[in-house]
Amino acid sequence: MTPRPADARLSTSIDAQRPLDRRAFDLLCLGVAAVLALHLPRLPPRLGLVLAAVLAVRWAQRRWRGGRVSLLLKLPLVAALPLAILAAYGSPFGRAPGAALAVGMLVLKLLESERARDAASAVAFGSFVAMSALLFGQSLPMTVLVALALLPLLAALQALQPAAAVPPFARAFARPALLLALSLPLALVAFLFVPRLSSPLWGAPGAEQARTGISPRMAPGDFVDLLTDDRPALRVAFDGAPPPPGQRYFRGLVMWHFDGRAWAATSTAPSSQPEALHPQAPLYSYEVTLEPTGRHWLFALDTPLAAPADALMSAARELARSRPIDAVLHYRVTSAPRRALAPALDDAERRRGLQLPPGFDPRARALAATWRQRHGDDARAIAGAALSLFHDGGFSYNLAAPPLGRDSVDDFLFGTREGFCEHYASAFVFLMRAAGIPARVVAGYQGGYWNALGGYLLVRQSDAHAWAEVWLPGQGWTRYDPTAAVRPERVTLGAAAAAAGQGAWYQADWLQAARNRWDIVNRLWDRAVIGFDSLRQRGLLTPFGVERADWGALAAALAAMSALVLALSLLLVLARRERRDPLAAAQARLERRLARAGVARRPSEGPLHYFRRATRALPQHRDELHALGDAYLALRYACAAPAPEPLRNYLIQVRRFRPRRMVQ
Amino acid sequence: MAATALRSLLSQAYARAERRLPALTRLKAPEPLPIALHRRRIYIVPTRFGLGFGAILATMLLGALNYTNNAALLLTCLLAAAAFNSMLLAFRALDGLSLRTVRPGHAFAGEALPVDLGFAAGGRARAGLRIDAAGAAPCFAIEANAETDVRIELPTDTRGPLPLPRLRVSTTWPFGLFRAWSWLSPDTRALVYPRPEAHGPAAPGADSDGERVQGGAAGDALAGLREYRAGDPLKLVAWKASARHAGLLVKEFERPRDRDERRLDWHAIRGLSHEARIARLTRWVIEAHAANARWTLVLPAETLGPDAGVGHYHRCLAALALLP
Incomplete structure (x- = not known):
């Protein structure tokens, strides 16, 4: 008579084969559309358009016409997808083509979703594809968007369940949203304690990510993309007051080599002997949070005293790590803006500082020669002449600088006279070298927005800057910023002020200001979530006496904390919040007391008989028991709901009733 | 002594298991x-x-x-x-x-x-x-x-x-x-009623010729005429009407329902197995109920009726279902 297991299997398959109802399909389409939208900015435009069209047509087709999609239509689409991706990316391997393929497959999966089972697998795959969008950027808004995309997917999953009535569309999201919200504690515990991998299992993460930031080669016009890029580059939290705006130069790379067109950093090989540094007060200690760059070098306030942990210092006091920076990086540095750098210059460095490609820019060389004649060995005077040329020579700061010809420095100095930091730094160093004074280009960031609320300096990519260092006898390498000679606001007020009126509409001042303030949330996100690496995880258990927790300790902590959260949620779930009838509760209490006194109620016994027997058994309580019995019977059976006043009296009576055991 | 202690311990454990793990014991x-x-x-x-x-x-x-x-x-x-x-x-x-x-x-x-x-x-x-x-x-x-x-x-x-x-x-x-x-x-x-037999003779007293003859004699209302079929008693032939018609016509009478009294007797069925008897009686009960008749069901141990209606119908079927 008991149902065989076969029955159970049968019913499961019935469930899975159930045709997809309209609500579930709508939600599924919405979920897939959300996932597609997450990936849309990175998909090739035409592919994205086609996928969106396929999605829309399929939704409309099933809604108004119904019926399956013909195999003749499905097969060519399935075959065309890999071809389209191959055509767009050139290779089927890698993160971007892989994600595009996954999105395409998800959309095509809708074409054959007719049954509950298809929809369920589409949801599972859809959540995977939604997650993969985070591989391309894990900012807070992106994470929130992905979480929101999970909602329609979960709602679709719920709509697959048999239900009596289809709720209103908006209500379909209520339960998944609530469930996600209630799952946050458990999710956070898991997030904190899931042991991180110390090295990746496969692939070099981020190897192909589009790189932003300063590159080791600087040709005229290269910085334009950077200067219009509002993404954060680094955030700096100073231990004390921040340095004044004019001293916020963050050194990245020193570029020695000029090939006539572009400046290049020679390898930033670590040196056992960095240039000598004589720092003067004030010193600044700070923590830098560097966004991933995919490059090796770090940025520090000019000039760092020592390399942070895990990093090395080159001869020109550039900082670099052995591995590219693929994740948000935190490091601490101390710098001295006022210093003497390399007061003594050896011959090799002097030669590098004077290198110029032969056969380029004759007019600039001639100009430098005249300065040399006029000022002789006085490097300061020659540099001053160059700065006054920029200041008074009709030069202007312009992000949309015209292109330069073969003799780029000549073209700039005597032709266009328009440009931005890299033009000026490049021309300035060229002139210095041509005049026989060692000079070099330094690339990095300058300026930044002081976020008073968060107490940190936000440096964006658009704060990228190039300046010059000129070697002065007795003083060493000295910073000269020729851009400041043209446009002092660049240094005192920042890149945005310098480029005022040249930015796009979305770089309007008030918008920038709002974004700068909003950045504090991004910073918190970066510090708390993105930057939570294995190192910080290991420090998690330090307050509990576990120094540098290993894998096992973390797993144990994960298990313990999860168990705690689970116990709490189980308590919530198991708690029966049925309101007990106060009369029944009082009666149960009375019966317990009577049972202790030796008169337990028999299962077959009604209240009337029970009270009678109790009265006989405990004659010393006869009056009380009479009263109690009458009151109970009246309250319970005389009317549908006991009246409040007699009920309260009865409860008090019961509380006061202390039967004594009969002494036999 | 030790054996009884062990046994009581076991029974206690079993009672406890029964209480705590109903899956193992009680739910079956x-x-x-x-x-x-x-x-x-x-x-x-x-x-x-x-x-x-x-x-x-x-x-x-x-x-x-x-x-x-x-x-x-x-x-x-x-x-x-x-x-x-x-x-x-x-x-x-x-x-x-x-x-x-x-x-x-x-x-x-x-x-x-x-x-x-x-x-x-x-x-x-x-x-x-x-x-x-x-x-x-x-x-x-x-x-x-x-x-x-x-x-x-x-x-x-x-x-x-x-x-x-x-x-x-x-x-x-x-x-x-x-x-x-x-x-x-x-x-x-639940109670499953017996499967009625598919074919078989009608119950005694149900729509048989003899009853119709009796009914006719008792002055029932004339219901109509129909074609003569072999075996119809000559008494029922409507001669006058037949004279104006190509073939013979037979009178049919409407019987008042309450007059339809059937006796469905276990002992009257012979030559059938136990289950076949039940099946036949079941069919008879179903037919009698469908014909809105009164009937008496006589079983080896009890006699139900005479009665009519849904209650009687279910009582009879239940009695048949519960026969040994």
């Missing part, structure tokens, strides 16, 4: 209504889809860890936690549900027996519930503090009392990742 035995589901009798396992979803979550976790993508890791943890908590929701969908009433219908052996199960929701609304019985899986949902009837159909084979099979009430609410279920074995029995 029928239990009285109402049956309320609680945590000790609700089981949960992941469904196949749940396992697949778990595999996808594991892939996401590995990917997020490999690419040190903390945002993806956080969301993966969130999704996993939600999936896990959906298990608690599945539990809650069953916890507190109670089976209040079981009302079996009537069926002849070989037909499907409808059974109405009355469920009460308790304090919260429940959706996505399912009863698995005999291959069919009716789904239902209940509002909070409401009751609902779910009809299941049980296959029947032989006449007699049919104990309700163990029923499985299950749910995969809300996401289909986990299946929570509980066994219900109410101690209700």
Whole structure:
């Protein structure tokens, strides 16, 4: 008579084969559309358009016409997808083509979703594809968007369940949203304690990510993309007051080599002997949070005293790590803006500082020669002449600088006279070298927005800057910023002020200001979530006496904390919040007391008989028991709901009733 | 001495097990209504889809860890936690549900027996519930503090009392990742009526010629004329009408119903096996009831009637079903 297991299997398959109802399909389409939208900015435009069209047509087709999609239509689409991706990316391997393929497959999966089972697998795959969008950027808004995309997917999953009535569309999201919200504690515990991998299992993460930031080669016009890029580059939290705006130069790379067109950093090989540094007060200690760059070098306030942990210092006091920076990086540095750098210059460095490609820019060389004649060995005077040329020579700061010809420095100095930091730094160093004074280009960031609320300096990519260092006898390498000679606001007020009126509409001042303030949330996100690496995880258990927790300790902590959260949620779930009838509760209490006194109620016994027997058994309580019995019977059976006043009296009576055991 | 102590210890342990682990003992035995589901009798396992979803979550976790993508890791943890908590929701969908009433219908052996199960929701609304019985899986949902009837159909084979099979009430609410279920074995029995025979002679006194002759003689109202069929008594031939017609016509009479008195006698049937007799009597009872007649059912041990109507009909069928 008991149902065989076969029955159970049968019913499961019935469930899975159930045709997809309209609500579930709508939600599924919405979920897939959300996932597609997450990936849309990175998909090739035409592919994205086609996928969106396929999605829309399929939704409309099933809604108004119904019926399956013909195999003749499905097969060519399935075959065309890999071809389209191959055509767009050139290779089927890698993160971007892989994600595009996954999105395409998800959309095509809708074409054959007719049954509950298809929809369920589409949801599972859809959540995977939604997650993969985070591989391309894990900012807070992106994470929130992905979480929101999970909602329609979960709602679709719920709509697959048999239900009596289809709720209103908006209500379909209520339960998944609530469930996600209630799952946050458990999710956070898991997030904190899931042991991180110390090295990746496969692939070099981020190897192909589009790189932003300063590159080791600087040709005229290269910085334009950077200067219009509002993404954060680094955030700096100073231990004390921040340095004044004019001293916020963050050194990245020193570029020695000029090939006539572009400046290049020679390898930033670590040196056992960095240039000598004589720092003067004030010193600044700070923590830098560097966004991933995919490059090796770090940025520090000019000039760092020592390399942070895990990093090395080159001869020109550039900082670099052995591995590219693929994740948000935190490091601490101390710098001295006022210093003497390399007061003594050896011959090799002097030669590098004077290198110029032969056969380029004759007019600039001639100009430098005249300065040399006029000022002789006085490097300061020659540099001053160059700065006054920029200041008074009709030069202007312009992000949309015209292109330069073969003799780029000549073209700039005597032709266009328009440009931005890299033009000026490049021309300035060229002139210095041509005049026989060692000079070099330094690339990095300058300026930044002081976020008073968060107490940190936000440096964006658009704060990228190039300046010059000129070697002065007795003083060493000295910073000269020729851009400041043209446009002092660049240094005192920042890149945005310098480029005022040249930015796009979305770089309007008030918008920038709002974004700068909003950045504090991004910073918190970066510090708390993105930057939570294995190192910080290991420090998690330090307050509990576990120094540098290993894998096992973390797993144990994960298990313990999860168990705690689970116990709490189980308590919530198991708690029966049925309101007990106060009369029944009082009666149960009375019966317990009577049972202790030796008169337990028999299962077959009604209240009337029970009270009678109790009265006989405990004659010393006869009056009380009479009263109690009458009151109970009246309250319970005389009317549908006991009246409040007699009920309260009865409860008090019961509380006061202390039967004594009969002494036999 | 030691043996009795051990035995009492064992029986205590058994009683304790009975109380604490009803799954092992009590749930196989029928239990009285109402049956309320609680945590000790609700089981949960992941469904196949749940396992697949778990595999996808594991892939996401590995990917997020490999690419040190903390945002993806956080969301993966969130999704996993939600999936896990959906298990608690599945539990809650069953916890507190109670089976209040079981009302079996009537069926002849070989037909499907409808059974109405009355469920009460308790304090919260429940959706996505399912009863698995005999291959069919009716789904239902209940509002909070409401009751609902779910009809299941049980296959029947032989006449007699049919104990309700163990029923499985299950749910995969809300996401289909986990299946929570509980066994219900109410101690209700249904009664399966005997299978009526397909063909056979009519009951004595039902529509036979003799009765019609008698009825005709008793001055029943003339119902109409029909073509003569071989074997019709000459007494009923309408001669005058036949004279104006090509063939012979026979008078038919309308009998008043209350005059139709049948005696369905066990002992009057000879030459049949025990079950065949029951089958014939069953058919007779069905026919008599359909003809709106009065009948008396004479069984070896008892005599029912004479009576008519639905109550009598079911009493007779029940008596037939319960024959040894």
